[in-house]
Amino acid sequence: MAASNSLRDWSAMRRLVWLPLLVGMFMAVRPARAANNCPWMSETTASSLLGGDATGVYVAGTERQPASCTFTQAMSQGERSLQITVQVVGDPQARLAQAELTCGTEPAPMHAIGNEAIFCTGDESQGQRSERAVGRVRDQVFAITFVTSVKDDSVLTREALKARIYTASEQVAGNLF
Amino acid sequence: MNRMKAKASVWLVLLLAAGLGTKPGVWAQQQQQNAAPLPTPPAYTPPPAGAAPAEDTPAQREALAAMKAKNEEKVEADRQAHNAKVTPAYNFHYGKKNPFLPGNVQVAGEQFLEPGAFPTAEYCAHCHQEAYTQWRQALHSNAFRTPFYRTSVNILIRDQTRGISFARHCDSCHNPIAVVGGGLTEDPKVDRSKIDSDGLTCMTCHSVVGIDSTNGNSSVKIGVPAVMVDEQGNRIPGEVPFQEILRHPERHSKAVMHDFLHTPEFCAACHKANLPATLNDYKFIRAFTAYDEWQQSKFSQRNPLTFYTTSFKPCQGCHMQRNPVTHIDYGAKEGTFASHRWLAGNTAVPFYYGYDEQLQKTIEFLRSGNYLNVDIFALRKQGEDKMIAPLGRASFSLAPSDVVETYVVIQNKNIGHSLIPEVRDLYEAWTEFTVKDAAGNEIYHSGYLKPDGMLEPRAHSFTNRPVTDEGDFVDNHKVWTIHSVAYDNTVQAGRSVLVRYQFRIPANITGPISVTAKVNYRHLRQSYLNNIFGKDHPAYPVVEIASRTRVLNIGENLPEAPDEADNPDWMRWNNLGIALLDQFQYAESVAAFTEVIKLRHDYVDAYTNVGLTEIVWEKYDSARTAIRRALTLDPNNARALYYDGLLQRRAGNTEQEISDFKRVVEMFPQSRDARRELGITYYQQNDEHNALEQFEALQRIDPDDLTAHYNLSILYRRMGRKDKAADQQAMFIDKKVDPGAPTYSLNFLRVHPEISTESIPWHMHSDPATSDGGVEHGGK
Numbered sequence: 001m002a003a004s005n006s007l008r009d010w011s012a013m014r015r016l017v018w019l020p021l022l023v024g025m026f027m028a029v030r031p032a033r034a035a036n037n038c039p040w041m042s043e044t045t046a047s048s049l050l051g052g053d054a055t056g057v058y059v060a061g062t063e064r065q066p067a068s069c070t071f072t073q074a075m076s077q078g079e080r081s082l083q084i085t086v087q088v089v090g091d092p093q094a095r096l097a098q099a100e101l102t103c104g105t106e107p108a109p110m111h112a113i114g115n116e117a118i119f120c121t122g123d124e125s126q127g128q129r130s131e132r133a134v135g136r137v138r139d140q141v142f143a144i145t146f147v148t149s150v151k152d153d154s155v156l157t158r159e160a161l162k163a164r165i166y167t168a169s170e171q172v173a174g175n176l177f
Numbered sequence: 178m179n180r181m182k183a184k185a186s187v188w189l190v191l192l193l194a195a196g197l198g199t200k201p202g203v204w205a206q207q208q209q210q211n212a213a214p215l216p217t218p219p220a221y222t223p224p225p226a227g228a229a230p231a232e233d234t235p236a237q238r239e240a241l242a243a244m245k246a247k248n249e250e251k252v253e254a255d256r257q258a259h260n261a262k263v264t265p266a267y268n269f270h271y272g273k274k275n276p277f278l279p280g281n282v283q284v285a286g287e288q289f290l291e292p293g294a295f296p297t298a299e300y301c302a303h304c305h306q307e308a309y310t311q312w313r314q315a316l317h318s319n320a321f322r323t324p325f326y327r328t329s330v331n332i333l334i335r336d337q338t339r340g341i342s343f344a345r346h347c348d349s350c351h352n353p354i355a356v357v358g359g360g361l362t363e364d365p366k367v368d369r370s371k372i373d374s375d376g377l378t379c380m381t382c383h384s385v386v387g388i389d390s391t392n393g394n395s396s397v398k399i400g401v402p403a404v405m406v407d408e409q410g411n412r413i414p415g416e417v418p419f420q421e422i423l424r425h426p427e428r429h430s431k432a433v434m435h436d437f438l439h440t441p442e443f444c445a446a447c448h449k450a451n452l453p454a455t456l457n458d459y460k461f462i463r464a465f466t467a468y469d470e471w472q473q474s475k476f477s478q479r480n481p482l483t484f485y486t487t488s489f490k491p492c493q494g495c496h497m498q499r500n501p502v503t504h505i506d507y508g509a510k511e512g513t514f515a516s517h518r519w520l521a522g523n524t525a526v527p528f529y530y531g532y533d534e535q536l537q538k539t540i541e542f543l544r545s546g547n548y549l550n551v552d553i554f555a556l557r558k559q560g561e562d563k564m565i566a567p568l569g570r571a572s573f574s575l576a577p578s579d580v581v582e583t584y585v586v587i588q589n590k591n592i593g594h595s596l597i598p599e600v601r602d603l604y605e606a607w608t609e610f611t612v613k614d615a616a617g618n619e620i621y622h623s624g625y626l627k628p629d630g631m632l633e634p635r636a637h638s639f640t641n642r643p644v645t646d647e648g649d650f651v652d653n654h655k656v657w658t659i660h661s662v663a664y665d666n667t668v669q670a671g672r673s674v675l676v677r678y679q680f681r682i683p684a685n686i687t688g689p690i691s692v693t694a695k696v697n698y699r700h701l702r703q704s705y706l707n708n709i710f711g712k713d714h715p716a717y718p719v720v721e722i723a724s725r726t727r728v729l730n731i732g733e734n735l736p737e738a739p740d741e742a743d744n745p746d747w748m749r750w751n752n753l754g755i756a757l758l759d760q761f762q763y764a765e766s767v768a769a770f771t772e773v774i775k776l777r778h779d780y781v782d783a784y785t786n787v788g789l790t791e792i793v794w795e796k797y798d799s800a801r802t803a804i805r806r807a808l809t810l811d812p813n814n815a816r817a818l819y820y821d822g823l824l825q826r827r828a829g830n831t832e833q834e835i836s837d838f839k840r841v842v843e844m845f846p847q848s849r850d851a852r853r854e855l856g857i858t859y860y861q862q863n864d865e866h867n868a869l870e871q872f873e874a875l876q877r878i879d880p881d882d883l884t885a886h887y888n889l890s891i892l893y894r895r896m897g898r899k900d901k902a903a904d905q906q907a908m909f910i911d912k913k914v915d916p917g918a919p920t921y922s923l924n925f926l927r928v929h930p931e932i933s934t935e936s937i938p939w940h941m942h943s944d945p946a947t948s949d950g951g952v953e954h955g956g957k
Contacts, residue, residue, distance in 0.1 A: 048368040093713070112530045114324075115710050137324075138711040167370050170322060174373065177327040177709060 038069035040084055040142075040172040046071035049164045050080045050146075051155035061087060066143075078149035080156060084172055085143045092139045099134040099143065110135065110166065114142075114173035119165070122158060129153060131161035133169050137176035144168050215310070216303050218505050219419040230427045233408065241421065245413045252294050252401060252414040259291035262366045263359035270342040271455060277356055279455040280349025282395040285386060289359035292372050295402045296416045301379040303419060307506035311517040312379065314535035319526050320376035321352035325603075325701060328709045329654035339657065346456045349395035350447035353381050357399055380404075383433040388442055391468060392880055393449030406431045423507070441471055444492040448599070451881075454911060457657040461881075461911045464656060465601075467492075469879065470594035472847070474670035477593075479847035479878075481815035483671050484755055484782065487591075495546070495593060496521055522597070522604065524718040525700040540720050543698060548592045549723040550742070551694050552749055555584035556729075559679075567749050574733050578684045582941070585610065585694040588673040588744070588752045595667040597639050597698075603654055605699045606722070607638035610678045610942070615688030621680035623942050624695075630703040630716060634931045637676045637942060640702075641665035642932070648924020653708050661918035663925040664936035675756035679943035686731055695724035747776040747783075754786055760938040763794035781811045789820050797827050815844045819851055826858065834858055842871075849878045856888060865892055881912055 037058040038046075046069075047054040054073040061067030066087035073080040089095045096116065100107050104121025110133060117135025124130075130147040146165055148156040156164070224231075233241070267289075271278035276289070284290050298318070302309035312318050320326065330348070334341045345361045352373065354360075360367030372378075386400035403412035405421060406428050413432070422429045437443045445468035452462040475483040476490040499513040506514050518535060520542035527536035555566035556573065559580035565573040566584070575581070585608065589596045597604045609624035624636035632638065642663040643651045651659050668674045682690065699719045706714055725740070744752065754769035767790050773783040788803035801824050807817035822837035838855035841848060856871030869892045876885040890905035926933040934940040 042365045042367075042369065044366050045369045048370050115714070167374065170374060171370065174322055174324075174327045175331065177324045177331055 038071075038084070040069060040086065040175045041071075041082075041168070043071065045171060046082050047073070049168055050082055052080070054080070054082070066141075075150065077151065078153075080148045080150060080153070081146070082168065083143075083145045083147075084168075086172070086176065087141050088139055089141050090139070092136045092141055095141045096134060096136050099141065103132070103134065110169060113166070113169045114176065117169055117173070119162070122161065124158075127151070129156065129158065129161070131158075131165045133165045135169060135173060137173050140176050142169075142172055142176065144172060215306050215504070216299060218303055218306065218507070219423060221304070221423045221507055223507070231424050237424075238408065241407060241413075244417065244421075245407055245411070248413055248415040248417070252291070255291045255293060256286075256288060256401075259293075259358070260288045263289050263362075266362065266364045266366055267359050268340075268342045268362045276359070277345050277349060279343065279346035279453050280356060280395050281389065281392055281397075282349040282353055282356060283389060283398045284357050285398065285400040290354075290357045290399065290401065292354050292358040292360070292367060294415060295354055295378060295380045295384065296404060297371070297380075298375055298378045300416055304422070304505075304507040305379075306504035307502045307509065307514045308379070308517045310504055314527060314530070314532035315518045316521070316523050316526055317377040317382075317517075317519060318375055319530065320350070321348070321355075321373050322376065323526050323529065324709050325525055325529075325705075326351055329656075332653060332655055333657065336657075343456055343657070346394065346453075350450075352376060353395060353399065354378065356395075380433075382438065382443075385435070385438075385443070385446075388437055388446060390880060391442055391445045391449065393445060393447065393451060393466070393468070394453070395447055397443075397446045403432045405429050426507070439491070439493060441468060441477070441491045441493075444468060448492070452656055452659060457659070459660065460915060462659055463881065465599040467594045467598045470598065470670055472878075473849075474593050476670070477847075479845060480850070481819055481841055481845045481848050482850055483816075484751070484786070485671055490593065492593065522698060523700050524720060525706075528718055536718070540718070543720050543722050546591055547742070548590060549596065549696055550586075550588040550590045550744055550752070551696060551723045551725040552586040552588070552744060552752065553583060553692055553694055553725055553727045554586045554675075554749060554753055557582040557584070566753075567746055568727055569739055569743070570736050570746060572733070572735055575682060575690075575729055575731050577682055577686045577731060579682045581680060581682060583610075583678045583680075583692060584753070585676045585678065586673050586749070586752050586756055587668065587676060587694075587696060589668040589670055592670055595669050596696075597667060600654065601639070601641045601665070601667055602643050602651065603701045603705050605632060605638060605640060605702045607632055607636045607640075607697055608676050609636070609693075609695045609697050610676075611693045612680050613691050613693075614683070614686060615690070620683060620690060621678070623678060624697070626703075626719070629712070630706075632699075632703065635942060637666070637935070639666050639668060639674075639696075641667065642925065644921050644925040646921055648921045648928070650925060650929075652704060654705070660915070661921040663922040663929075664932075666935055672759060673752040673756040675753065675760060677941045679941055682731065689728050689730045691726055691728050693724060693726040696722045698722050747773050747780065750776065751783070751786070754790070758786075758790050758793070762939060763790055766790045767794075779810065781807045781814050781817060784810070785814070785817045785820060788817070788824075792820060792823060797824060800824060801828075813840075813844075815841045815848075815851075819848075819854070822851075822854060822858075826854075831858065831862060835862075846874075847878050849875055849882060852878065853882065853884050857884070860888055860892075865895060868892060869896075883909060883913055886912065 038056055043054065043056045046056060050071060050073045052073045052075070054071040056069055056071040058069050059067065066085040068083060068085045071082040100118055103118055104123070106121045108119045110117040110119050114135045114137040117133060120132040120134065122131050128147055128149050130145060132143065132145045134141070134143045136142065144165060146156065146161050267276070269276060277283070298309055298312065330344050330351070333339055333344050333347065341361050341363060345356050348356050348361055354372045355367065355369060358367045358372070360369060380402045384399050384402040385397045387398040389396040389398055400412065401414045403414045405413045405417050405425070407413060410431060448467040449469065450464040452464050454460050471477055471492060473480050475485050475487045478489045493515070496519045497515045499515050501512055502509045502514045508514060518538060520539055522539070522543060524536055524539050527533070527539060553568055555564045555568060557564050559582065565571050587608065597606045607624050610621070611619060612621040613619055625633055627633055643659040644661050644663050645651055645658045646660040697719050699717060701717065706717055750769050750772040754766045754773065757766035757769055767787055770783055770786040770790065773780060773786070777783060784803045784807035788800045788807065791797070791800035791803065804817055804821050804824060807814060808821060811817065818837045819841045822834050822841070825834035825837060835855070835858055838851055838858060841851035842855055845851060852871050852875040856868050856875060859868035859871060868888065872885045872889050872892065875882050876889065886905050886909035890902050890909055893902035893905060926936055
């Protein structure tokens with residue numbers, strides 16, 4: 001019974017094959033809300049990590065540009081954001097080593113995330129506090145960046161950012177496997 | 178080639194000796210990454226043993242009632258709000274009434290449970306630091322997040338014709354809070370950040386309020402989480418202050434420690450799985466069933482037909498042994514606590530996360546318990562019929578250039594389930610067999626790891642090969658594509674397997690040769706690890722579970738004293754007989770069991786073993802003699818009575834047949850075999866009432882028994898119960914093996930000659946490629 005239902009569903013889907021093409025063309029010219037599209041993290045999860053309701057934008061990757069999801073929580077005191085980028089590369093180890101060079105003075109290994117991952121040195125300058133991590137799953141190199149411009153942000157403290165970027169990395173790497 | 182093999186072996190030894198390849202300092206760091214610091218426990222002085230529960234004052238009663246009302250209101254409001262958010266976007270692929278299919282999990286009430294209603298593991302850790310510390314490193318807490326799981330479930334999620342709603346089948350066990358919270362849908366409104374990391378958290382199992390069936394696929398009912406009940410036994414949802422729990426630990430127990438948690442049926446909820454048509458668009462396929470394997474083992478004491486007997490031991494008896502506590506845990510009894518590490522075979526998860534304590538304990542566990550016995554039992558020289566057996570007892574001589582066949586008997590001695598259990602397409606256990614000269618030079622080697630980490634394909638492995646309808650190996654655990662199994666070389670609990678190796682003694686040999694057989698285990702198969710990480714991952718641990726070495730002289734060999742771990746001679750012969758029976762070598766099997774009789778005239782099972790082999794061999798007259806002898810020695814022996822029942826049926830002695838089976842059922846009311854045969858007997862006698870009773874009882878023991886489905890469908894129809902008849906008929910058709918499925922297996926075996934002999938029970942391992950150790954013919 002279930003089998004025949006599923007087969008019927010499948011036939012209906014085949015008739016609608018043009019629909020994703022149209023949607024795809026639409027997406028190519030206009031960024032979509034991340035809620036339905038971000039393959040690596042849901043908007044609800046991102047909101048939880050940022051500490052409040054966030055909206056997301058997913059931009060598909062190109063040959064030169066990584067795909068990205070950007071979640072933003074805008075408030076009167078400032079803005080918190082979480083950006084995820086993912087790119088499939090031919091030489092993932094080399095690319096990760098390259099990324100490590102831009103990781104500040106004290107990059108640290110992040111264990112049990114993907115094949116390998118690195119905590120970058122946190123940054124606190126120009127009225128912003130940020131935390132970044134880079135890593136890879138097979139040949140997919142990812143970068144995750146938290147930024148808060150909220151002055152003395154009591155939610156995204158330095159310590160909280162460290163914990164949350166680990167959780168975010170686990171989410172992203174988990175979905176990349 | 179030999180050098181490469183040797184290098185692989187050295188690497189293996191180093192890996193084992195070094196504690197598996199990563200620096201301890203790094204492991205310590207990794208642990209810090211994955212474990213939150215333990216919270217400060219609340220002050221607590223346990224009441225004296227046997228003290229009556231504390232009496233509440235009226236004020237305390239009032240306060241508790243107020244807290245209960247407040248918690249109920251909050252939990253209900255949160256649940257409503259959660260459902261208002263989740264339900265509109267949820268993909269009810271299987272209809273509104275089946276939100277969790279293809280998983281079997283159910284919840285109290287009609288709606289999704291709000292994930293925040295589950296008290297966190299950190300909350301529990303205040304008083305249960307031992308349990309928390311162990312759980313964090315154990316498989317249950319890591320049931321979802323590991324790459325080993327994510328890789329396969331992600332394939333299902335990304336599958337164009339299926340998608341995330343189908344993943345409820347897997348996540349019902351691997352991430353049940355995400356499932357019952359409504360998180361498995363294309364546009365989830367559930368925060369996954371915490372629940373994904375915690376997998377099966379404390380309050381997953383401890384919120385289960387009932388076991389729905391032993392069908393598996395998470396066949397439990399999860400209640401609104403509660404850590405305490407009130408004086409009347411009503412559940413108080415949500416977290417409560419620790420002092421309330423500590424004042425009334427008995428009420429805490431009543432909320433979270435249901436009796437069924439101690440039963441194997443609780444484990445069955447997830448350690449039994451099938452692939453339903455709702456997942457694969459094909460039909461029911463049994464995936465794995467550790468629970469049934471246990472039930473059929475000697476440890477359950479429910480099956481009279483086991484080859485050996487022992488005292489009752491449930492799953493928890495091995496996997497949740499009580500150990501002295503090393504952290505504060507208010508649930509400890511006399512300084513011990515039931516292990517929440519659930520030690521078993523998974524070395525991959527602790528290796529990946531750097532949980533070195535869990536890893537070491539897992540390795541110790543695998544090597545403990547006398548789980549396996551490896552017996553280099555016999556030799557047979559080419560051109561000679563005589564078997565030299567049992568080794569260590571028999572005198573014999575060997576000469577240079579002799580071609581020698583070695584019988585290695587591997588007994589699944591004390592595992593309460595098969596070797597390997599569960600997803601044996603991913604796990605890897607195999608026999609490594611080496612022959613070396615006195616200088617340590619390799620003469621013959623089977624079961625080595627190649628330099629790329631892959632197990633050589635001709636090794637004897639205890640794995641299986643599920644295949645698609647194209648006959649392709651399902652390499653990536655895409656279980657929904659499985660249509661058949663090309664071979665399954667698992668060894669069931671209590672049974673033995675005979676692995677035969679043939680090698681040539683070098684012509685120029687001067688000293689003795691040493692022959693070693695080992696059973697190794699790796700979690701997981703190298704090609705699956707490659708699928709997960711690519712090929713550039715560290716080597717995953719290989720654990721030697723059991724081994725045996727014998728030194729053979731060139732020239733005369735005399736009897737020698739047995740090793741401490743060796744089985745007694747009668748058991749060695751018995752195990753050979755069991756192995757030969759399973760390989761359809763009936764004459765040799767009877768001969769082996771007859772050797773047991775020679776050594777133990779009083780051993781009833783030896784006669785029964787001869788009898789049952791002859792029944793299978795269709796030599797009923799001699800079978801009768803053997804079974805009669807068994808029953809003369811022990812007229813109440815259930816095992817002998819069962820086989821006597823079969824023989825009485827054959828002889829047309831229906832009264833005696835019924836009497837035999839009834840006696841077995843009286844002694845073993847949960848014997849599925851006895852119930853089945855008694856049901857058939859009644860059915861053949863047109864005794865529909867009694868037949869129905871037996872088949873219904875059988876179905877309660879094993880809900881998938883085909884004989885029960887088939888006969889119940891007929892019996893119900895005759896009784897006018899058409900709906901029930903139709904249900905049974907449908908289940909019979911769904912669960913019956915597709916008669917076309919073996920074709921898919923043959924497609925696979927045809928294109929994989931290097932492995933196809935593994936599908937033949939009676940096969941030989943030799944190495945025709947090696948000029949020195951190879952033999953002219955008969956090799957695989």
